[in-house]
Amino acid sequence: MRTNPRPPKHNLRLLHSLATRFSGRSLADRVDAILPQTQCRQCGYEGCRPYAEAVARGEADINRCPPGGETGIRRIARLMGREPIPLDPDCGQTKPKQTAWIDENACIGCTLCIQACPVDAIHGAAKQMHTVISIECTGCELCLPPCPVDCIHMQPAAETSAGLAGLLGKFRRRKSAKLFQERHQKRLQRLQAKRRQKSGRPKLDPHPSQNRAGDDPRKAAIQAAIERTRAKKSSLSGKPRA
């Protein structure tokens, strides 16, 4: 049975709650279905799914998704049985949807944006022209900072929110959110398979849901290694030369 993630109205509410309760979807699934799947990490998590899981566990507040905006917060609030609260300004501002485009006269084919894109929306390879596939672009802006020549720009995506066009837009947004989700999952799986191939042993957590930027054990390990090398270097340079 398919359930509508939209908040139910009036007497449909009971039906909706029963439907979601017996559809076999977890709370995290239902939060994830509300999130716009931009994978933009403005919430501080590695993607929409980890944030949805954190919300479902009660670890994260419900107001950390700028692309979801007021509507998204209201829907999560209703799902969680809470009062809606305003968006956390630390996470950013709600903006109309944008997509990236690449200035072809400046792109040097460095692939950094391709590595940053969470949904494989950038078409290109080393020293080949990079092009944003606009319907695949979530507008997350994660490709902007790595670009060494600043050739990626954001442009507003054509969208209307009134009347029939608005209704169609809603449908289209849900559809593209599904696409983004699928693409992101595929990418994670692919990168994980590649890592496994490289290291020769399986990595445990396919989707590091708890990994907030600060307390990632792998990042801590890297940091420790850097500190060790630094200490070694300084002790070497401190020695008198022969």
Place this chain on the structure above:
Amino acid sequence: MALVEAFRNRWLSKSKFQVEVAYARPDRQLILRCRADTSMRLKDVIESSGILRIFPEIDISTARVGVYGHLRSIEDRVSEGDRIQIYRPLQIDPKESRRRRAAARKKSS
């Protein structure tokens, strides 16, 4: 039922899997889904996808191709889940661009 069986044999047989073929211009980008098997080379998949008819400017003999951002030979075999991308050349020379940027930085500092 015969139809269902035919569908199974044609599309869901074990040896066949789904791949994507993609081409992108600033004004139009396309990702085609098509089915392939391990005996096919990237070239075969591109030809069978029909993308060459949609974008007649693609010259399969000179275009560089790759899978998910990594250049590959057109004679390589496909594997499951690949997105075969057909690339376009850069508009500018990266080395020249770098030289120009370095000069600009020198001037400004």
